[in-house]
Amino acid sequence: xxxxxxxxxxxxxxxxxxxxxxxxxxxxxxxxxxxxxxxxxxxxxxxxxxxxxxxxxxxxxxxxxxxxxxxxxxxxxxxxxxxxxxxxxxxxxxxxxxxxxxxxxxxxxxxxxxxxxxxxxxxxxxxxxxxxxxxxxxxxxxxxxxxxxxxxxxxx
Amino acid sequence: xxxxxxxxxxxxxxxxxxxxxxxxxxxxxxxxxxxxxxxxxxxxxxxxxxxxxxxxxxxxxxxxxxxxxxxxxxxxxxxxxxxxxxxxxxxxxxxxxxxxxxxxxxxxxxxxxxxxxxxxxxxxxxxxxxxxxxxxxxxxxxxxxxxxxxxxxxxx
DNA sequence: CTGACTGCAAAATCTTTGCAAAGAC
DNA sequence: GTCTTTGCAAAGATTTTGCAGTCAG
Numbered sequence: 283x284x285x286x287x288x289x290x291x292x293x294x295x296x297x298x299x300x301x302x303x304x305x306x307x308x309x310x311x312x313x314x315x316x317x318x319x320x321x322x323x324x325x326x327x328x329x330x331x332x333x334x335x336x337x338x339x340x341x342x343x344x345x346x347x348x349x350x351x352x353x354x355x356x357x358x359x360x361x362x363x364x365x366x367x368x369x370x371x372x373x374x375x376x377x378x379x380x381x382x383x384x385x386x387x388x389x390x391x392x393x394x395x396x397x398x399x400x401x402x403x404x405x406x407x408x409x410x411x412x413x414x415x416x417x418x419x420x421x422x423x424x425x426x427x428x429x430x431x432x433x434x435x436x437x438x
Numbered sequence: 439x440x441x442x443x444x445x446x447x448x449x450x451x452x453x454x455x456x457x458x459x460x461x462x463x464x465x466x467x468x469x470x471x472x473x474x475x476x477x478x479x480x481x482x483x484x485x486x487x488x489x490x491x492x493x494x495x496x497x498x499x500x501x502x503x504x505x506x507x508x509x510x511x512x513x514x515x516x517x518x519x520x521x522x523x524x525x526x527x528x529x530x531x532x533x534x535x536x537x538x539x540x541x542x543x544x545x546x547x548x549x550x551x552x553x554x555x556x557x558x559x560x561x562x563x564x565x566x567x568x569x570x571x572x573x574x575x576x577x578x579x580x581x582x583x584x585x586x587x588x589x590x591x592x593x594x
Numbered sequence: 595c596t597g598a599c600t601g602c603a604a605a606a607t608c609t610t611t612g613c614a615a616a617g618a619c
Numbered sequence: 620g621t622c623t624t625t626g627c628a629a630a631g632a633t634t635t636t637g638c639a640g641t642c643a644g
């Protein structure tokens with residue numbers, strides 16, 4: 283995993299190259315995602331930042347704007363949950379796909395060489411210039427299969 | 439492909455089994471999806487039904503409610519576009535995945551045995567009880583690669 | 595200084611809900 | 620008749636936008 287200082291440098295260069303400014307808010311959002319690996323909603327990030335740094339102000343709009351910027355710059359990636367919005371995670375890790383438990387909402391990451399290769403083949407078959415892909419396997423995780431009584435109470 | 443009369447029968451049985459009622463609105467939505475293969479937004483369905491059948495009334499809420507019902511019953515399936523909502527298609531075809539063009543929005547369906555098998559393997563590895571999966575490959579379709587000037591005007 | 599960034603509140607999207615009237619069985 | 624379904628409009632949820640003040644460079 284890349285060190286935070288390097289990531290920060292990369293981010294600053296990116297901002298400079300696009301005539302954008304380095305602000306406390308942007309840094310905090312980046313730092314939050316770096317320190318809290320996993321998937322986070324914009325609101326989650328907003329609430330937790332407000333709590334962690336009561337001395338600085340931040341608005342939900344800034345969180346959305348920054349996440350969009352970070353995503354366009356390939357620093358974070360997002361995973362969509364239909365109407366329930368998106369979750370963001372730092373995207374410096376190796377590419378991976380997701381297993382999602384519909385009972386508890388847990389997200390497990392995996393990487394599979396066979397699938398990666400096959401996707402490229404398929405894109406080629408359709409003369410598609412592939413720019414990305416997402417794959418989600420949904421189901422019930424091991425823990426939830428054991429706690430059967432919980433499965434009906436919640437729904438993702 | 440299943441005949442419409444059979445599909446309708448299946449739908450009626452499903453309604454009866456759940457003490458639900460067969461209404462003109464529900465039938466029209468099912469029929470629309472049957473006759474218009476491909477992916478449709480709830481609003482699209484609503485607008486087109488109103489236009490096609492000026493003598494019956496239908497509300498957008500009913501479209502949403504019916505689509506939810508049809509999806510839960512595995513008669514239609516949906517594909518999510520993040521904040522931009524969902525699109526629905528009749529789900530009687532063989533399972534398939536999607537290639538999505540980010541330039542023109544075109545959706546191409548494909549089925550790949552290797553990927554299907556590999557997904558089952560992955561689920562097994564994590565002791566996941568797989569209930570479904572979605573895979574989207576995004577990129578630029580063949581036609582849009584040729585019409586490069588159009589690519590920057592639109593965005594999915 | 596200048597132009598980008600921010601928070602706020604308002605607007606925009608997409609979807610769901612409450613309710614009284616209408617309809618299925 | 621009874622209980623579900625419907626359309627409507629209002630409410631929700633999530634995200635975006637307009638704007639005036641603030642801040643980075």
